[in-house]
Amino acid sequence: MKGPLQVVWFKRDLRIADHKPLLEASRLGAVLPLYVVEPHYWQQSDCSGRQWQFCAESLLELRLSLARLGQPLVVRCGQVEQVLERAHHQFGIAGLWSHEETGNGFTYARDLRVAAWARRHSIRWHEFAQFGVIRGLKNRKGWARRWEGRMAEMLTPPPERLTPLEGIEIGEIPSTHGLGLEPDLLPRRQHGGSREAVQLLSSFLTERSRRYQADISSPITAAASCSRLSPHLSWGTLSLREVVQLTRKRRFCFADSPAERSWSRSLQRFDNRLHWHCHFIQKLESKPSLEYQELYSGRFVQRSSNEKRLKAWALGCTGLPFVDACMRSLIATGWLNFRMRAMLISVASYQLLLPWRESGMHLARLFIDYEPGIHWSQCQMQSGTTGNKTVRIYNPLKQGLDHDLSGNFIRRWLPELRRVPAVYLHQPWTMDPQTQDRVGCVIGSSYPKPIVSFAKPAKPLNPAQLNLFCL
Ligand SMILES: Cc1cc2nc3c(=O)[nH]c(=O)nc-3n(C[C@H](O)[C@H](O)[C@H](O)COP(=O)(O)OP(=O)(O)OC[C@H]3O[C@@H](n4cnc5c(N)ncnc54)[C@H](O)[C@@H]3O)c2cc1C
Numbered sequence: 076m077k078g079p080l081q082v083v084w085f086k087r088d089l090r091i092a093d094h095k096p097l098l099e100a101s102r103l104g105a106v107l108p109l110y111v112v113e114p115h116y117w118q119q120s121d122c123s124g125r126q127w128q129f130c131a132e133s134l135l136e137l138r139l140s141l142a143r144l145g146q147p148l149v150v151r152c153g154q155v156e157q158v159l160e161r162a163h164h165q166f167g168i169a170g171l172w173s174h175e176e177t178g179n180g181f182t183y184a185r186d187l188r189v190a191a192w193a194r195r196h197s198i199r200w201h202e203f204a205q206f207g208v209i210r211g212l213k214n215r216k217g218w219a220r221r222w223e224g225r226m227a228e229m230l231t232p233p234p235e236r237l238t239p240l241e242g243i244e245i246g247e248i249p250s251t252h253g254l255g256l257e258p259d260l261l262p263r264r265q266h267g268g269s270r271e272a273v274q275l276l277s278s279f280l281t282e283r284s285r286r287y288q289a290d291i292s293s294p295i296t297a298a299a300s301c302s303r304l305s306p307h308l309s310w311g312t313l314s315l316r317e318v319v320q321l322t323r324k325r326r327f328c329f330a331d332s333p334a335e336r337s338w339s340r341s342l343q344r345f346d347n348r349l350h351w352h353c354h355f356i357q358k359l360e361s362k363p364s365l366e367y368q369e370l371y372s373g374r375f376v377q378r379s380s381n382e383k384r385l386k387a388w389a390l391g392c393t394g395l396p397f398v399d400a401c402m403r404s405l406i407a408t409g410w411l412n413f414r415m416r417a418m419l420i421s422v423a424s425y426q427l428l429l430p431w432r433e434s435g436m437h438l439a440r441l442f443i444d445y446e447p448g449i450h451w452s453q454c455q456m457q458s459g460t461t462g463n464k465t466v467r468i469y470n471p472l473k474q475g476l477d478h479d480l481s482g483n484f485i486r487r488w489l490p491e492l493r494r495v496p497a498v499y500l501h502q503p504w505t506m507d508p509q510t511q512d513r514v515g516c517v518i519g520s521s522y523p524k525p526i527v528s529f530a531k532p533a534k535p536l537n538p539a540q541l542n543l544f545c546l
Pocket residue numbers: 301302303304305306308309345348349351352353355411412413414416417420442444445446447449450451453454457
């Protein structure tokens with residue numbers, strides 16, 4: 076095999092469509108498409124087996140897609156700089172190509188090391204933006220306009236062909252076990268890969284988005300009416316730009332159709348959220364410390380670690396049925412709709428008084444779509460630590476009655492409450508002992524007593540300075 080090569084480093088952009096680094100590198104000569112499995116990354120507290128399984132499925136598909144072009148994905152395990160060092164030694168690296176990444180503290184530090192390595196070897200690292208996130212941004216003036224500009228750019232086609240590289244082992248994609256992660260056999264987990272992503276986008280735009288706006292808040296209806304694209308956007312099996320452009324094209328079809336006005340509005344709301352995607356990631360890009368530190372140093376409520384409370388919340392055993400049902404559904408599927416994610420973190424922060432980093436870390440591991448920029452910004456926002464004077468506190472009883480009045484969701488995820496009569500379902504501790512015996516659900520043994528006084532969030536330390544929204 077003749078060197079030197081253009082190395083395309085795949086990170087959270089596991090696709091060939093709309094992949095500018097791949098196309099640009101391929102124009103200069105032979106390309107080594109590389110993914111580096113970093114065992115230290117996968118040992119971080121925000122990573123999990125379920126995320127790896129999604130990633131591994133996406134890698135497998137990416138390998139096949141690249142093989143069809145002429146050169147399959149090469150997978151190596153270890154520290155990125157060391158993998159690059161070996162590759163450089165073996166055949167010479169002419170250029171390094173990738174998308175920019177706004178990840179967690181680990182990937183931030185790793186990118187700094189890779190940049191230093193590339194400088195030392197006089198190798199140019201060509202980084203391309205894949206979202207509307209702007210690196211080195213001084214302030215948000217004109218940000219929305221620039222986001223629009225990025226989303227309007229032409230989609231990049233895959234290269235027509237890649238030169239096959241002889242004598243390079245493609246390397247194994249490790250198993251969950253091999254990476255020292257707990258295998259997570261979720262029967263209802265979403266699967267990785269661009270094919271799955273394209274199918275989801277198509278079913279969403281042609282049909283499922285019809286009731287998006289109306290259905291987004293309830294965990295029952297949101298599962299079908301939301302796009303479910305989040306893990307694909309987080310792992311890059313689909314390009315955000317492509318989603319924005321196809322959404323707008325679909326809306327355009329409704330322009331002359333008053334009968335579809337509400338569908339068109341739904342798509343407009345969805346489009347707004349695609350904008351939020353980058354708006355939140357931009358926050359982390361501009362202030363990486365928000366992953367660890369409160370944005371606002373003033374105290375709003377007193378919170379402290381409490382292992383018993385954290386464990387009960389994390390396992391879906393708080394004794395608050397709607398909260399527990401949401402948590403257990405998340406544990407079983409790896410996904411939850413926005414409002415219920417907000418409620419879970421709000422209950423942890425305001426009712427259980429747990430620090431947002433601890434509860435947020437548990438959620439991060441459960442989310443297959445874990446995206447540090449969105450996740451930590453949202454955890455802080457829903458815990459009132461951003462300095463914003465408007466504070467939202469969710470009342471889980473009200474949320475349960477608003478979004479699961481018949482209790483079907485609770486019954487589905489809490490089998491121990493299945494026979495509890497509807498009138499007691501949202502507050503099973505109010506059942507008299509005879510009813511508890513009759514339905515085979517003894518509170519305190521079959522199902523826990525509420526861990527905290529129900530629907531009583533902590534009193535703000537300085538309520539006069541805040542706008543409190545109780546949802
Ligand atoms: C505490 C908390 C943690 C969260 N952590 C994550 C996370 O790690 N990764 C993640 O992708 N989303 C996160 N979200 C945002 C949101 O809940 C999910 O994006 C959404 O539920 C994913 O489902 P969907 O793709 O069907 O969404 P849709 O409603 O179909 O939205 C389409 C896309 O828009 C973006 N989006 C939607 N809502 C938001 C939002 N509120 N803020 C920013 N972008 C949004 C996502 O990329 C999403 O895939 C979090 C929300 C909260 C309250």
